[in-house]
Amino acid sequence: MERGSVTRNAADAARVTAGYDVLLVGELLVELSAPTPLRDARRFDLSFSGDTLNAAAAAAAGGARVGVIAAVGDDELGEALLAYLKERDIDTSLIRLVNRPNGLYLLGADPDGAREFVYLRRESAGSLLRPADVDSDAVRASRALVVTGIACAISDTAAAAVRHAAKLMRQQGRLVIYDPNFRRKLMTPRAARDAFAAMVPMSTIVKPSWPNDSRALFGDAGPAQAAAAARQAGAAIALVTLGKQGALVDDGSSVVHYPPVPAPAAVDATGSGDTLAGMLAARLALGDDIASALRIAMTAAALSLSGQGGSGRVASLAEIRAHLGRTDRSQTDSGSEHAAHLPSSHGGHDQEANPR
Numbered sequence: 001m002e003r004g005s006v007t008r009n010a011a012d013a014a015r016v017t018a019g020y021d022v023l024l025v026g027e028l029l030v031e032l033s034a035p036t037p038l039r040d041a042r043r044f045d046l047s048f049s050g051d052t053l054n055a056a057a058a059a060a061a062g063g064a065r066v067g068v069i070a071a072v073g074d075d076e077l078g079e080a081l082l083a084y085l086k087e088r089d090i091d092t093s094l095i096r097l098v099n100r101p102n103g104l105y106l107l108g109a110d111p112d113g114a115r116e117f118v119y120l121r122r123e124s125a126g127s128l129l130r131p132a133d134v135d136s137d138a139v140r141a142s143r144a145l146v147v148t149g150i151a152c153a154i155s156d157t158a159a160a161a162v163r164h165a166a167k168l169m170r171q172q173g174r175l176v177i178y179d180p181n182f183r184r185k186l187m188t189p190r191a192a193r194d195a196f197a198a199m200v201p202m203s204t205i206v207k208p209s210w211p212n213d214s215r216a217l218f219g220d221a222g223p224a225q226a227a228a229a230a231r232q233a234g235a236a237i238a239l240v241t242l243g244k245q246g247a248l249v250d251d252g253s254s255v256v257h258y259p260p261v262p263a264p265a266a267v268d269a270t271g272s273g274d275t276l277a278g279m280l281a282a283r284l285a286l287g288d289d290i291a292s293a294l295r296i297a298m299t300a301a302a303l304s305l306s307g308q309g310g311s312g313r314v315a316s317l318a319e320i321r322a323h324l325g326r327t328d329r330s331q332t333d334s335g336s337e338h339a340a341h342l343p344s345s346h347g348g349h350d351q352e353a354n355p356r
């Protein structure tokens, strides 16, 4: 591949033309993580993350053919980033190399759950993503698209690229998942609301987290109210994730609460929502119904908590099914069900404080 352009061999070209089960358009980041709070950190581990990368890794683990459209710095770290993607069976043929450093974020231990990342991403390689990077043939041939509010916030050209890809997908009647991923240091609530309003008409499933994303988008609503607000804004399906309380799905005919899948070890919650989005896209693209796809995606998210960093632990489908089997058996033994119906206006559940 040469700087500033995408050159492909015949095998790459064939993959691109065939399209992907899951295509992602967004930002890839270098990750430096320390085992201590950042203020005490002396040594860091180098890895790679960003919401798009985390979701792509989960989708590939879910059995999907995965491609990513992004801009990556043409340097040693960029090479390592591409190698990291390839090791995880993520196709890099659509990634454009550019003469800028990759965005970076620093992650420290977070014993009291009050994490704020430190980012160095202003004018990064990733922000050079632009509509011309979106290969129309690849998009048209793909089954599902995952895009996020972070890509909409890193630059105007990246936001335009996301909108262009989502519009093409919707014209084909294909699945588009939009994760608002509100980040206080990257965007104002107003900008998050504007991006949401632009993306909802092009999305099949919108996936805000509660309370982080939902507070920026809808104010102090409970989960069911947040889902209703997302539906009112035009989302066909609102999927509100609730951290350790599971998730809520409002498809207009019912509001269903999916209880959490227990996490065997909670080392680090970074990337759990991205993992859920990527795995959900993969399983829906491969033909699962939404209830089965979401249970698998929630299990992938729960297992991702046992690794440090955004993509530090990517569970295989076999591991996910084994964990889900154990969980189902213990829930059957205790008489609880997978999905419980909640009233669509708020009940006791959405009044609970966020325990994270």
Ligand SMILES: Nc1ncnc2c1ncn2[C@@H]1O[C@H](COP(=O)(O)OP(=O)(O)OP(=O)(O)O)[C@@H](O)[C@H]1O
Pocket (backbone or CB within 6 Å): 181, 182, 209, 210, 212, 213, 240, 241, 242, 243, 244, 245, 246, 247, 260, 261, 262, 263, 266, 269, 270, 271, 272, 273, 274, 276, 297, 298, 299, 301, 302, 305
């Ligand atoms: N402690 C936990 N135990 C079990 N599952 C969890 C836990 N934390 C998160 N999850 C799973 O991960 C999913 C996504 O988590 P969450 O709602 O925190 O979204 P998020 O996108 O990671 O948050 P944000 O983007 O606001 O940081 C949840 O719906 C749940 O399935």
Ligand SMILES: [Mg+2]
Pocket (backbone or CB within 6 Å): 179, 181, 209, 273, 274
């Ligand atoms: Mg999120």
